[in-house]
Amino acid sequence: MPALFGVDRVRKSLMGKKVVVLLLIPALALIFIFLILPGLWVLKIGMTNETLTGAKARNPDFVGFENYAKVLSDRFFYNALRVTLLFVLGSAIVGQAGLGLSLALLTYRKRKLRSFVQSVVILAWIIPEVVVAYLWIAFLDKDYGTLNMLLSVLGLRKVNWFYEYPLPTIITFNIWRGTAYSMLLFSAALETIPPSYLETADVIGVSAWRKFKDIIFPNIKSYILTDLILITLWTFNVFTPYLLTGGGPSFRTELLSIYIYRTAFRYFKLGYGASIATIALLINFALAMFYLSLSRRKKA
Amino acid sequence: MSWIVLENVTKRFSNVVAVQSVSLQIEKQDFFTLLGPSGCGKTTTLRLIAGLEFPDEGRIYIAGRDVTMELPKHRNVAMVFQNYALYPHMTVRENIAYPLVVRKVPKDEVREKVAFVAESLQISELLDRYPQQISGGQQQRVALARAVIQTPNVFLLDEPLSNLDAKLRIEARSFLKRLSMELGTSVVYVTHDQSEAMALSTKIAVMNQGRVLQVGTPREIYDKPINTFVASFIGNPPMNIIECYFDGSTCVLEGRRIDLSELSLVAFPRGKGFIGIRPENVLLDAKNGEIAGEVYVVEPLGFETIVTVKINSCSVKVLVFEDVPYKTGDKVFLRLRKDKLHVFDENGVRILRRDEL
Amino acid sequence: MKDPRRFSRIVSYILLAPILAFFISPIVWLFVTPFSVRPSLFISFDGFTLNNFVRVFQNKTAINAFRNSLIISVSVVVLVTTCALFAAYVFSRHDFRGRNVLLYVLVLFSSVVSGAAAMVPIFVLNLRLGLVNKELGVILTLSGGIMPTALFILKDFFDSIPRTYEEAALVDGSSPMQVMFRIFLPLSSKGIIVIAMLVFAQSWSNFLIPFVLLRSTSKYPVSVAIYTFFSEVGVPDIGMISAYSLLYTLPVIFTYVLIERKFGFSFYGGIKG
Numbered sequence: 001m002p003a004l005f006g007v008d009r010v011r012k013s014l015m016g017k018k019v020v021v022l023l024l025i026p027a028l029a030l031i032f033i034f035l036i037l038p039g040l041w042v043l044k045i046g047m048t049n050e051t052l053t054g055a056k057a058r059n060p061d062f063v064g065f066e067n068y069a070k071v072l073s074d075r076f077f078y079n080a081l082r083v084t085l086l087f088v089l090g091s092a093i094v095g096q097a098g099l100g101l102s103l104a105l106l107t108y109r110k111r112k113l114r115s116f117v118q119s120v121v122i123l124a125w126i127i128p129e130v131v132v133a134y135l136w137i138a139f140l141d142k143d144y145g146t147l148n149m150l151l152s153v154l155g156l157r158k159v160n161w162f163y164e165y166p167l168p169t170i171i172t173f174n175i176w177r178g179t180a181y182s183m184l185l186f187s188a189a190l191e192t193i194p195p196s197y198l199e200t201a202d203v204i205g206v207s208a209w210r211k212f213k214d215i216i217f218p219n220i221k222s223y224i225l226t227d228l229i230l231i232t233l234w235t236f237n238v239f240t241p242y243l244l245t246g247g248g249p250s251f252r253t254e255l256l257s258i259y260i261y262r263t264a265f266r267y268f269k270l271g272y273g274a275s276i277a278t279i280a281l282l283i284n285f286a287l288a289m290f291y292l293s294l295s296r297r298k299k300a
Numbered sequence: 301m302s303w304i305v306l307e308n309v310t311k312r313f314s315n316v317v318a319v320q321s322v323s324l325q326i327e328k329q330d331f332f333t334l335l336g337p338s339g340c341g342k343t344t345t346l347r348l349i350a351g352l353e354f355p356d357e358g359r360i361y362i363a364g365r366d367v368t369m370e371l372p373k374h375r376n377v378a379m380v381f382q383n384y385a386l387y388p389h390m391t392v393r394e395n396i397a398y399p400l401v402v403r404k405v406p407k408d409e410v411r412e413k414v415a416f417v418a419e420s421l422q423i424s425e426l427l428d429r430y431p432q433q434i435s436g437g438q439q440q441r442v443a444l445a446r447a448v449i450q451t452p453n454v455f456l457l458d459e460p461l462s463n464l465d466a467k468l469r470i471e472a473r474s475f476l477k478r479l480s481m482e483l484g485t486s487v488v489y490v491t492h493d494q495s496e497a498m499a500l501s502t503k504i505a506v507m508n509q510g511r512v513l514q515v516g517t518p519r520e521i522y523d524k525p526i527n528t529f530v531a532s533f534i535g536n537p538p539m540n541i542i543e544c545y546f547d548g549s550t551c552v553l554e555g556r557r558i559d560l561s562e563l564s565l566v567a568f569p570r571g572k573g574f575i576g577i578r579p580e581n582v583l584l585d586a587k588n589g590e591i592a593g594e595v596y597v598v599e600p601l602g603f604e605t606i607v608t609v610k611i612n613s614c615s616v617k618v619l620v621f622e623d624v625p626y627k628t629g630d631k632v633f634l635r636l637r638k639d640k641l642h643v644f645d646e647n648g649v650r651i652l653r654r655d656e657l
Numbered sequence: 658m659k660d661p662r663r664f665s666r667i668v669s670y671i672l673l674a675p676i677l678a679f680f681i682s683p684i685v686w687l688f689v690t691p692f693s694v695r696p697s698l699f700i701s702f703d704g705f706t707l708n709n710f711v712r713v714f715q716n717k718t719a720i721n722a723f724r725n726s727l728i729i730s731v732s733v734v735v736l737v738t739t740c741a742l743f744a745a746y747v748f749s750r751h752d753f754r755g756r757n758v759l760l761y762v763l764v765l766f767s768s769v770v771s772g773a774a775a776m777v778p779i780f781v782l783n784l785r786l787g788l789v790n791k792e793l794g795v796i797l798t799l800s801g802g803i804m805p806t807a808l809f810i811l812k813d814f815f816d817s818i819p820r821t822y823e824e825a826a827l828v829d830g831s832s833p834m835q836v837m838f839r840i841f842l843p844l845s846s847k848g849i850i851v852i853a854m855l856v857f858a859q860s861w862s863n864f865l866i867p868f869v870l871l872r873s874t875s876k877y878p879v880s881v882a883i884y885t886f887f888s889e890v891g892v893p894d895i896g897m898i899s900a901y902s903l904l905y906t907l908p909v910i911f912t913y914v915l916i917e918r919k920f921g922f923s924f925y926g927g928i929k930g
Contacts, residue, residue: 024744026744030797030801034779039770117677122913128909134883138899146700237772239773239865264780277778
C-alpha cells in the first residue's frame with residue numbers, strides 16, 4: 001500500500017491539532033512562567049549580586065559562582081542545614097511517620113474509632129498555618145498558655161518553651177501538624193493486607209510484635225518508603241516555624257527556608273539569597289530523584 | 301460501487317494487529333453481520349466504519365465518498381453501542397433529540413421527529429424520564445430511537461442484544477429484524493452469537509484474528525463453510541469435525557473404512573484430513589453404521605435431544621428430534637448422511653465438490 | 658485471660674487517650690476563646706458573648722483582608738479550574754508522545770520548587786513583571802504553583818469516565834468541541850467541583866506567597882493580616898484575634914467536610930505522591 005503524501009494518518013485522538021494546542025496552552029503557560037521558569041532561573045540570579053535596595057538594585061553585577069562559594073563557607077548556612085536536618089529527622093521521619101503508623105495500627109479494623117481519631121488529627125492538618133501558629137503560641141505562652149497553666153496546677157514550674165527548648169518545641173509542633181497525612185496513608189496501606197493473613201496468625205497464636213514484624217511490615221514497605229520521601233520533601237521546605245520563633249532564639253531554630261527568607265527578604269540580598277535557594281532546590285531535586293529511582297526499582 | 305466499501309483496511313494498536321487487510325462490500329439493502337469470537341477484530345472494524353478509529357492502511361468509502369480520514373460527524377452514520385451510551389444527564393427526549401440538536405435543526409422539526417420516532421418504537425411515555433429510571437429493554441429502544449432519528453447512511457450496531465436477558469433477547473431480535481426491514485437502511489451488525497447472525501442477516505462475514513475468513517449468505521456459510529473454523533463456529537451444536545486418514549477416496553476412521561467416492565469431490569486429501577458433519581445429519585443406530593461408539597451423555601432439551609457419543613479419538617454430537625432409547629454407557633452405531641458430509645484437507649480448508657466450481 | 662479482643666481494645670484506648678489529648682488541646686482554645694467574655698491565652702470560659710466577633714467586624718483591616726482573601730481565592734479557583742480542566746481533558750483523551758513524562762515532570766517541579774527557596778526567583782519574576790504588591794501577582798503565582806497538582810488529579814479523574822458517551826456523541830454528529838461542552842463537562846462536573854474546592858482551600862490558607870509579594874496592609878489577605886495582628890508589638894486583642902481566626906478557619910473546615918460527605922472522596926489533601 002503506497003504511502004499517501006500529505007495525509008496525516010497518525011491521528012492520536014479525535015480532536016484536531018489546533019484544538020489540542022489551544023486547550024493545553026493556558027495551563028502550560030501558567031506553569032511554565034510561574035513555576036518552571038523561576039525554578040531554572042534561580043541559578044542565574046544566584047550568580048548576580050542583585051539587591052532590592054541600594055546600588056545593586058538597578059545595576060546588579062554578574063559575579064559568577066562567587067555567591068555559591070560564599071554559601072559554602074557561610075556558618076549560617078551550615079547552621080541552617082544542621083537545624084533543618086535535625087528538624088526533618090525528628091519531626092518527619094521519626095515523628096510523623098512513627099506516630100502516623102502507630103495511630104494507623106491502633107485504629108486498625110476499628111472503623112468508628114478510626115473515623116473519630118482521623119477527624120481530630122486531620123483538623124490539625126487542615127487548619128490554616130497562620131492560625132495553627134497562633135494556637136501554639138497561645139498554648140505554649142510562658143505565663144498564660146494552657147500547658148503552663150496545667151503545669152502550675154500540678155505543682156511544676158512553668159516553662160518558656162520557645163526560649164528554653166526551641167528546637168524540640170518546633171519539632172513537636174511539626175509532628176502535631178503533619179501526622180495526619182502519614183496516618184491516612186498507613187491506614188490505607190493496612191487496608192490492603194488481606195485480613196486472612198492476620199487471622200491465620202491469630203489462630204496460630206502469634207504475638208503482636210511478631211505479627212507486625214513478619215506480616216504487616218513486609219506488606220507495607222513500599223508505602224513506608226512513599227510516605228518517608230514525601231514528608232521529607234515537605235518538611236524540608238516548611239516555613240511555618242518562622243511564625244512561631246522567627247528562627248530564634250539566636251538562630252537555634254533557623255531552618256534553611258527561614259535563612260533564605262532572612263537573607264533575601266529582610267536583608268534584601270536577592271542575589272545571595274538566590275544562590276542559597278538554588279542549593280536548597282538542588283537538595284529538593286536530589287531527594288525527589290532519589291524517591292523516583294527507588295520507586296521505579298520497586299516496580300521493576 | 302457498493303454502498304459501503306472497505307479496501308484492504310489494516311489497523312494496529314501498539315504491536316497488536318486488530319484488523320488485517322480487510323476488504324468488504326456492503327450493499328444498500330444489506331443486513332451485514334460481522335461474526336466471530338472475542339478479539340477477532342469485528343468491533344474494531346465497526347469502529348473504523350464509524351470513524352472512531354482511523355485505519356493505518358487501506359481506504360473506506362460510504363455512499364460513494366472516501367471517508368477514510370473523516371470524523372464521524374461527516375459520515376452520517378448512526379451507532380448503537382453495547383451499553384447504549386445514553387447520556388445520563390439528559391432525559392430520554394433530549395437523548396433522542398441530540399443528533400438533530402447538534403445539527404441545528406429547527407426546534408419544531410425536532411419536536412415532531414422525536415414524537416414520531418418515539419411513537420414508532422413505543423417509548424412515547426418514557427420521554428421525560430432519565431436513562432437510569434428505565435429498564436434495559438427500554439434503554440435499548442431509546443438508543444435505537446436516537447439512531448433512527450438521524451436517517452443515516454447506515455446503522456452500526458455493536459452487540460446490541462448481549463446486555464439483555466435470554467427471553468428479552470429473542471423478542472428484541474425479532475423486533476430488530478422487523479425494524480430494519482421497515483427502515484430499509486443498511487445495517488452493519490457485530491455479534492459473537494452465531495444464531496443471531498443467522499436469524500438477522502442477509503450476509504455474514506466470519507472473522508477471526510483480524511481477518512475475514514468468509515463472506516456469504518447465512519445459507520452459504522452454513523452449508524458451504526470455507527474451513528473448519530467457520531464450520532465449527534456456525535451452528536448449534538457446532539459441526540462435528542473428526543480427524544481421519546485418507547486413502548484415495550476412502551476415509552479411514554477408527555479402523556473402519558468409509559467409502560466417500562460418491563461425494564464427487566474435486567480431490568481427496570492425501571493422508572491426514574478431516575470430515576465434518578452436522579449433528580442433525582448423524583443418525584443413531586443400534587445395529588450398524590459407519591462408526592461404532594459409546595453413549596457418553598444424553599441431554600434432552602424438550603423439542604430436541606443432544607446425544608454425545610464417544611468414539612475412540614473424540615466425541616461426536618448427534619441431534620435427534622425425538623426421545624432416544626439410549627442411555628449413558630450404551631453401545632451405538634453412527635450412520636452418516638453422506639450427502640451432508642464435508643471433507644477438509646489437513647489445513648482445515650474445505651474441499652469443493654465438482655458441482656460447486 | 659480476658660477476651661483478647663477486649664484487652665487489645667482497652668490497650669488501644671489507653672494509648673490513644675493522651676495522643677488525642679495532645680492533638681486536641683491547642684485546637685479547643687480556638688473554639689472556646691472567641692465566645693468567652695474575658696478571653697485569655699489559656700482555655701477559659703466565663704460567660705458567653707459575641708462581642709469579640711463584633712470587634713472583628715469593626716476592624717477595617719480585618720474586614721478588608723477578608724475581601725482580599727475572597728478575591729484572591731476565587732480568582733485562583735476560576736483560573737486554575739478552567740485551565741486545568743482543558744489541559745486535563747487533552748491529557749486524558751489525547752495520546753501524544755511523552756505525555757506521561759510531561760505530567761510527571763510537572764508534578765516533580767511543583768514539589769521541588771516550593772517553600773521559601775522558590776520565593777526568591779518568584780519574587781524577582783514578579784518584580785520584573787511589575788507585579789510586586791499587586792493582587793494579580795499573588796493570583797498568578799498561586800495558580801502556577803497549584804496547577805500541576807490540579808492537572809494531575811483531574812486527569813486521573815477524567816480517565817475514569819468511560820469514553821462511550823463521547824464516542825456516541827461524535828457518531829451522533831457532534832464536533833469535538835460540542836462533545837466536550839455538552840457531554841463531557843456535565844458528566845465530569847462532580848470531580849471538577851471537588852478540585853475547585855480543594856484549590857479554594859489551598860489558596861485561602863496560603864500564607865507565604867502573599868507575605869512575600871504584598872507590601873501594603875490594605876492588600877493583605879486574612880492569613881497575613883492575622884500574622885500582623887499577633888506578631889505586632891503591644892498587647893494583642895486576644896478575643897478579636899481568636900474570633901477572627903475562627904471565622905477564617907471555618908470555611909476551610911467546611912470545605913473539607915463537604916468534600917468528604919457529599920463526594921466521598923478520601924482526599925489526599927490535594928497532594929498526591
